[in-house]
Amino acid sequence: MYIYESDIYNDEPLVVYLENFVAPSDCDSFIEYAKPKVKSSKVISKTNGTTYHHSARTSSDFFMPNDYEPNEVVRNNVAEFFDKDIISLEDSMIIRYQKGEQYKPHVDYFLHGVSGSKQRVATAICYLNDVDEGGETVFPLLGLSFKPKKGSLIYFEYNYTPEINRLTTHAGEPITDNSEKWIMTIWMRDTGNGFKYDA
Numbered sequence: 009m010y011i012y013e014s015d016i017y018n019d020e021p022l023v024v025y026l027e028n029f030v031a032p033s034d035c036d037s038f039i040e041y042a043k044p045k046v047k048s049s050k051v052i053s054k055t056n057g058t059t060y061h062h063s064a065r066t067s068s069d070f071f072m073p074n075d076y077e078p079n080e081v082v083r084n085n086v087a088e089f090f091d092k093d094i095i096s097l098e099d100s101m102i103i104r105y106q107k108g109e110q111y112k113p114h115v116d117y118f119l120h121g122v123s124g125s126k127q128r129v130a131t132a133i134c135y136l137n138d139v140d141e142g143g144e145t146v147f148p149l150l151g152l153s154f155k156p157k158k159g160s161l162i163y164f165e166y167n168y169t170p171e172i173n174r175l176t177t178h179a180g181e182p183i184t185d186n187s188e189k190w191i192m193t194i195w196m197r198d199t200g201n202g203f204k205y206d207a
């Protein structure tokens with residue numbers, strides 16, 4: 009079994025950073041697979057679950073098939089390491105940011121009711137490449153900032169009180185040079201079925 013080095017950056021809400029979670033060759037494979045397929049990102053309504061384009065999120069994305077082998081490996085490792093039922097993981101979303109693109113501060117859980125099945129309780133973000141300038145994932149209310157590093161992962165939970173959950177407000181900062189930022193995000197539900205957004 010692979011033993012990961014993990015660092016806890018915050019206890020409540022839990023924010024964890026792990027290096028070398030995704031093999032470098034798998035990071036490259038994810039990017040190559042998704043590159044011709046990404047489409048302009050949408051946001052999901054926190055009130056009724058519909059998806060739509062919004063200036064707060066200017067990336068492009070693509071949902072990876074669950075049976076793609078590197079994806080299976082990452083998903084199984086996330087489930088095992090963070091003690092989740094694999095069925096609670098939403099489909100893995102590959103996200104590409106180009107110069108100036110970003111995801112402004114937001115929370116990942118649903119504020120009024122839930123979309124699909126159950127409430128979201130946790131997020132894992134895998135960095136698939138290094139970024140020279142910009143592109144940090146920041147948690148302004150916790151004073152945390154993570155620079156994208158190929159193969160590393162951040163994980164955070166928001167299954168606390170509303171006041172604590174709000175502290176997981178986070179953002180993907182704009183890329184400020186000509187490089188791209190590629191990540192893979194997996195949101196997790198409290199239990200129940202896997203979940204897929206409409207395209």
Ligand SMILES: O=C(O)CCC(=O)C(=O)O
Nearest residue numbers: 111144145178179180193
């Ligand atoms: O791009 C980032 O660093 C953050 C991505 C994000 O907020 C998300 O996928 O929910």
